[in-house]
Amino acid sequence: MKALEARNINKYFHKPVDFQVLKDISLSIDKGEFVSIMGKSGCGKSTLLYILSTMDTEYEGELFLGGELITGMSSDSLSAIRNSHIGFVFQFHYLLSEFTVLENVMLPAKKLGRKSLEEVEHDAYEKLILLGIEDQALKLASRISGGQKQRVAISRALINDPIIVMGDEPTGNLDSKNSENVFRIFKELSEEQGLSLLVVTHDADFADRTDRIIHMEDGKIIQV
Amino acid sequence: MKYSIILSISKTHLLSRKRQSIVAALGVTFGIGAYIILMSFMTGLNGLLDGLILNRTPHVHMFNEQEPSALQPIDRDPEYKGTFRVVRSVKPKTEIPRIHNAIPLMELFEKDPRVKGVTRQVRAQGFYIAGSTQLTASLLGVDVVKEAKQYNLNDYLVNGKARELAENENGILLGKGAADKMAAKIGDIIQVGTVKGDIFHLKVVGFYQSGLADVDNVQSYVNLKTAQRIVGESHDYITDINLKLYDMEDAPAMSKEIQIHYDVNATDIQTANAQFETGTTVRTMISYAVSITLLIVAGFGIYNILNMLIYEKMNDIAILKATGFSGKDVRNIFMSQALIIGFAGGVIGLLVGLGVSILISKTPFETQALPTIKTYPVNFNPAYYLVGIIFALISTFFAGFFPSRRAKNIDPVDIIRGQ
Numbered sequence: 001m002k003a004l005e006a007r008n009i010n011k012y013f014h015k016p017v018d019f020q021v022l023k024d025i026s027l028s029i030d031k032g033e034f035v036s037i038m039g040k041s042g043c044g045k046s047t048l049l050y051i052l053s054t055m056d057t058e059y060e061g062e063l064f065l066g067g068e069l070i071t072g073m074s075s076d077s078l079s080a081i082r083n084s085h086i087g088f089v090f091q092f093h094y095l096l097s098e099f100t101v102l103e104n105v106m107l108p109a110k111k112l113g114r115k116s117l118e119e120v121e122h123d124a125y126e127k128l129i130l131l132g133i134e135d136q137a138l139k140l141a142s143r144i145s146g147g148q149k150q151r152v153a154i155s156r157a158l159i160n161d162p163i164i165v166m167g168d169e170p171t172g173n174l175d176s177k178n179s180e181n182v183f184r185i186f187k188e189l190s191e192e193q194g195l196s197l198l199v200v201t202h203d204a205d206f207a208d209r210t211d212r213i214i215h216m217e218d219g220k221i222i223q224v
Numbered sequence: 225m226k227y228s229i230i231l232s233i234s235k236t237h238l239l240s241r242k243r244q245s246i247v248a249a250l251g252v253t254f255g256i257g258a259y260i261i262l263m264s265f266m267t268g269l270n271g272l273l274d275g276l277i278l279n280r281t282p283h284v285h286m287f288n289e290q291e292p293s294a295l296q297p298i299d300r301d302p303e304y305k306g307t308f309r310v311v312r313s314v315k316p317k318t319e320i321p322r323i324h325n326a327i328p329l330m331e332l333f334e335k336d337p338r339v340k341g342v343t344r345q346v347r348a349q350g351f352y353i354a355g356s357t358q359l360t361a362s363l364l365g366v367d368v369v370k371e372a373k374q375y376n377l378n379d380y381l382v383n384g385k386a387r388e389l390a391e392n393e394n395g396i397l398l399g400k401g402a403a404d405k406m407a408a409k410i411g412d413i414i415q416v417g418t419v420k421g422d423i424f425h426l427k428v429v430g431f432y433q434s435g436l437a438d439v440d441n442v443q444s445y446v447n448l449k450t451a452q453r454i455v456g457e458s459h460d461y462i463t464d465i466n467l468k469l470y471d472m473e474d475a476p477a478m479s480k481e482i483q484i485h486y487d488v489n490a491t492d493i494q495t496a497n498a499q500f501e502t503g504t505t506v507r508t509m510i511s512y513a514v515s516i517t518l519l520i521v522a523g524f525g526i527y528n529i530l531n532m533l534i535y536e537k538m539n540d541i542a543i544l545k546a547t548g549f550s551g552k553d554v555r556n557i558f559m560s561q562a563l564i565i566g567f568a569g570g571v572i573g574l575l576v577g578l579g580v581s582i583l584i585s586k587t588p589f590e591t592q593a594l595p596t597i598k599t600y601p602v603n604f605n606p607a608y609y610l611v612g613i614i615f616a617l618i619s620t621f622f623a624g625f626f627p628s629r630r631a632k633n634i635d636p637v638d639i640i641r642g643q
Binding site: 046050053055056075076079080081082083084086088090094095096097098099107108110111112113156160168 | 229233236237240539540542543544545546547548549550551552553635636637640641
């Protein structure tokens with residue numbers, strides 16, 4: 001079963017000049033597959049990731065998530081889809097600094113509103129334990145280290161048990177030890193929990209150990 | 225669930241920058257507080273000033289003017305018809321200043337559905353006799369109980385009550401000025417001489433003070449019967465009839481009607497006091513102008529603070545949107561912050577306004593015009609408090625609307641990419 005499928009994606013930038021960033025991109029990711037996207041800066045890999053994550057809606061082509069066409073949905077429906085089916089991990093940790101670690105992890109689940117507050121808190125603790133940072137749960141998000149922040153961000157991405165987790169250089173800002181940690185966590189998640197992962201990275205070592213590498217150049221996929 | 229999470233986020237935003245939130249709320253507090261204080265004080269004062277005129281003045285006043293006949297005898301003579309006639313030294317008609325058929329006329333007005341109350345008066349001229357000096361006196365004979373009820377006579381009595389006059393047939397509510405000149409005390413017997421040379425003995429039961437020295441030096445209240453006795457006329461001798469209406473606006477039409485139908489002069493309150501309504505309107509307008517200005521300033525303060533907050537929170541907004549919060553959710557987060565600031569600031573403003581109003585209402589305020597008023601008049605009408613809090617919410621709603629809409633439209637990709 002395909003977790004995510006993109007068909008003939010084209011994307012244009014109009015500022016400062018008309019420019020085609022993505023040229024007829026088609027790809028699919030199976031359930032439980034760990035895929036990385038590599039390519040030089042400016043080749044459009046981040047742009048592709050934002051389209052695949054439904055945050056960017058100005059593109060041509062079709063996007064399916066879990067077999068369902070999501071291209072052309074209203075922005076509110078896309079928000080709901082991001083909330084329940086897609087986890088996102090950024091290069092910069094992007095936690096809400098005024099909230100505690102636990103609250104940061106709980107936030108998407110509270111928004112989803114499917115479970116009671118106690119259940120959400122229990123789930124959040126579980127995810128933090130999974131990432132080995134449960135001891136930081138009650139600290140403010142601004143008071144923990146970079147590596148810890150990234151693990152909190154991953155916990156948050158996992159809280160609603162998404163179909164796919166996407167990462168935009170999730171290890172780009174971490175030292176080798178923390179990078180290794182994050183990779184190991186991703187690997188475990190995909191192997192043990194059948195989670196699909198799609199990660200944009202510059203790190204060749206990281207990419208080499210994923211199930212599949214998608215190489216991009218000048219807005220095209222040159223090698224799968 | 226959904227709203228509780230939005231509120232918990234805005235609460236965290238507000239509490240994590242307490243000083244900014246407090247400053248923003250204080251802006252609203254000042255605006256609303258000033259509005260409440262201004263309106264309470266202004267309308268209280270307006271009420272007092274209006275009361276000075278409205279309570280004392282009949283809506284329609286009927287009297288018989290002593291004036292020369294419009295038609296002199298020569299005008300009636302057919303022989304001189306069409307000629308140019310000059311009559312020198314025209315004198316008023318010799319007639320007593322009574323209203324003809326006063327009693328049936330009063331009964332008629334009692335039945336009129338527009339009329340709230342009918343009172344009659346007898347004016348009598350005379351002198352206060354204090355030893356060898358004589359002071360001019362103008363005695364007003366009234367139905368004391370009715371007069372007190374319709375025209376708040378008690379408010380203008382320094383000592384004594386109107387009721388005491390009603391209980392004492394030979395009593396007098398002596399003008400304060402005259403009383404001071406005669407060194408009269410309550411319970412003293414004073415002598416009043418009439419134009420015809422009779423002398424009446426009247427017992428002082430109270431002092432009357434209108435605030436106008438010229439009036440207080442001369443005018444006193446006595447019972448209707450006493451006044452009729454002083455002028456030496458029977459019980460149907462009435463010089464003035466006053467009407468109080470349910471709706472003051474009926475007065476001009478009614479006074480016209482009366483002049484046409486009956487042989488009597490009539491003036492209405494609007495003609496008699498044209499200036500007072502203008503003053504009231506202008507004072508109310510100024511109060512509103514000042515309050516609205518203050519609220520607009522407070523609104524700009526909130527607008528600024530929210531705008532700054534949204535700049536600072538760009539990353540948070542992006543992350544919220546990336547993790548599945550919709551644009552509307554983000555807008556509601558900031559909108560609710562504006563409204564919380566507005567509501568909290570507004571409620572504190574109401575309390576501040578109430579506190580200062582109470583303080584003002586306890587401040588001593590002595591005026592000659594109203595002997596019974598000891599402190600500043602303040603109007604504690606709850607309507608102003610309701611309007612105040614609605615004002616606060618509306619102004620913060622508009623202040624929060626544009627920044628919140630901007631937050632709603634922020635594209636998370638732009639922010640994340642910009643890093």
